[in-house]
Amino acid sequence: MLSRNTVKYIQSLTHKKFRNSSSAFIAETPKVVEEFLNSSFRVEHIYATEHWQAPDKYDKELSHLPITIITQADLEKISQLKTPHDVLAVIRISDAQPPATVKGKISLALDGVQDPGNVGTIIRIADWFGVEDIFCSRETADAYNPKVVQATMGSLAHVRLHYTDLEKFLKTSDVEIIATTLNGSSLYDCAPLQEGILVIGNESAGISESILEVSQRQLTIPRRGKAESLNAAVAAAIFLSHLSG
Numbered sequence: 001m002l003s004r005n006t007v008k009y010i011q012s013l014t015h016k017k018f019r020n021s022s023s024a025f026i027a028e029t030p031k032v033v034e035e036f037l038n039s040s041f042r043v044e045h046i047y048a049t050e051h052w053q054a055p056d057k058y059d060k061e062l063s064h065l066p067i068t069i070i071t072q073a074d075l076e077k078i079s080q081l082k083t084p085h086d087v088l089a090v091i092r093i094s095d096a097q098p099p100a101t102v103k104g105k106i107s108l109a110l111d112g113v114q115d116p117g118n119v120g121t122i123i124r125i126a127d128w129f130g131v132e133d134i135f136c137s138r139e140t141a142d143a144y145n146p147k148v149v150q151a152t153m154g155s156l157a158h159v160r161l162h163y164t165d166l167e168k169f170l171k172t173s174d175v176e177i178i179a180t181t182l183n184g185s186s187l188y189d190c191a192p193l194q195e196g197i198l199v200i201g202n203e204s205a206g207i208s209e210s211i212l213e214v215s216q217r218q219l220t221i222p223r224r225g226k227a228e229s230l231n232a233a234v235a236a237a238i239f240l241s242h243l244s245g
Contacts, residue, residue: 026146027149032152037089044089046068047090049070054067106244108122109134112201113232116145119151125240127159136163175196178199
């Protein structure tokens with residue numbers, strides 16, 4: 001049985017201020033936890049039911065990792081899922097530093113993307129297309145929010161996120177800044193990119209004026225129907241599918 005203090009600590013990691021003060025976050029389900037186990041992230045502790053099976057392929061020595069076997073009832077106390085699935089891990093927040101350069105590759109920038117599900121899905125999409133770094137404004141949803149972590153389906157273990165003064169960072173970037181807008185040039189008139197930073201804006205307000213001013217190009221997905229806009233994650237997938245081709 002988990003102690004009250006342990007339950008309280010794990011539950012506190014659902015709040016950003018406690019994640020920051022503890023430098024830790026939670027991840028759930030066998031698939032997501034396995035991705036972190038096989039990454040550079042440091043897993044502090046695993047809480048699992050007797051049904052959880054440790055991954056066969058694991059890059060580190062699992063015997064040195066603290067694992068506490070708990071009941072389904074205990075898992076439900078600490079889980080953020082409606083239907084908890086076998087395992088929850090407490091993981092150290094990454095201290096990965098921004099790369100010295102982003103030349104020679106495509107990166108993403110998120111300007112105030114606030115929905116955790118969108119941010120998590122964008123991370124998963126970035127992982128699919130081989131994007132290594134995502135630069136986020138301070139207003140973008142926290143990557144270690146449990147809803148973001150779950151939406152990435154483990155891709156957070158493979159993509160580096162950097163929260164920064166986005167305008168200042170983009171001004172000093174050594175590659176082209178491309179803004180995704182409703183009124184830009186057609187995406188399909190643009191050849192695939194070798195390098196650049198693709199900016200995805202806020203779900204309702206789009207990209208801020210200050211970020212638009214530092215961008216060198218604006219692109220749009222041509223609209224044929226009557227929808228006012230596209231979901232931010234859907235748009236990111238379409239842009240990356242064409243530009244990374």
